[in-house]
Amino acid sequence: MPPGTRLTIFPMSNDNKDFVFYPIGYIRSSYREQTGTPIQANLGEPETAEVRVLEQYRDGLSDLEGFSHVWLITWLDRGKPFELLTIPYRDTIKRGLFATRAPSRPNPIGISCTRLIRVEKTTGVLHLAGIDLLDFTPVLDIKPYIPAVDAFPEASSGWFMSGTNRTRADERFQPDE
Numbered sequence: 640m641p642p643g644t645r646l647t648i649f650p651m652s653n654d655n656k657d658f659v660f661y662p663i664g665y666i667r668s669s670y671r672e673q674t675g676t677p678i679q680a681n682l683g684e685p686e687t688a689e690v691r692v693l694e695q696y697r698d699g700l701s702d703l704e705g706f707s708h709v710w711l712i713t714w715l716d717r718g719k720p721f722e723l724l725t726i727p728y729r730d731t732i733k734r735g736l737f738a739t740r741a742p743s744r745p746n747p748i749g750i751s752c753t754r755l756i757r758v759e760k761t762t763g764v765l766h767l768a769g770i771d772l773l774d775f776t777p778v779l780d781i782k783p784y785i786p787a788v789d790a791f792p793e794a795s796s797g798w799f800m801s802g803t804n805r806t807r808a809d810e811r812f813q814p815d816e
């Protein structure tokens with residue numbers, strides 16, 4: 640993703656107002672294709688990765704070092720077209736897309752909660768442990784993970800609890816060459 644890239648999202652209404660996302664940075668990771676990439680940031684061995692934040696947004700990194708984890712809101716830019724009934728990575732039967740975390744979606748927004756090792760504010764580099772994102776995935780936003788508001792230990796997990804224990808992606812959402 641070259642700096643300054645703009646993602647224009649077309650509106651459902653006809654008021655001629657597009658949603659426009661300006662990525663604030665991008666991911667550097669060792670993953671170049673979906674197959675073999677962790678399915679979630681906390682699954683498998685936590686590989687180190689980076690967010691590179693563009694210069695004009697770096698002042699916004701102040702005070703982030705006090706947080707052990709961050710949410711990355713990303714644009715999963717290299718998926719197949721979505722299907723409303725889809726077999727998620729951790730299952731063998733079709734599930735409603737919105738009951739899955741499949742990367743192919745009408746608006747392919749990803750949410751990854753990952754451990755923050757170090758913040759280099761001047762260079763705009765966030766060092767992370769645990770990532771489920773391909774190299775150069777555009778980052779739309781970064782937010783601190785706050786257990787007091789984000790964690791619900793009593794929450795139920797639907798089909799996920801009876802699914803498989805796969806930790807790495809296969810080719811099912813990978814675009815054809």
Ligand SMILES: C[S@@+](CC[C@H](N)C(=O)[O-])C[C@H]1O[C@@H](n2cnc3c(N)ncnc32)[C@H](O)[C@@H]1O
Nearest residue numbers: 673677715716717718740742749750772773808
């Ligand atoms: C199951 S999704 C989950 C992403 C995020 N944690 C979420 O829940 O929204 C993670 C998978 O998306 C795929 N992926 C990662 N980066 C991508 C990108 N830029 N474009 C398309 N697919 C991507 C990889 O196969 C990875 O295993």
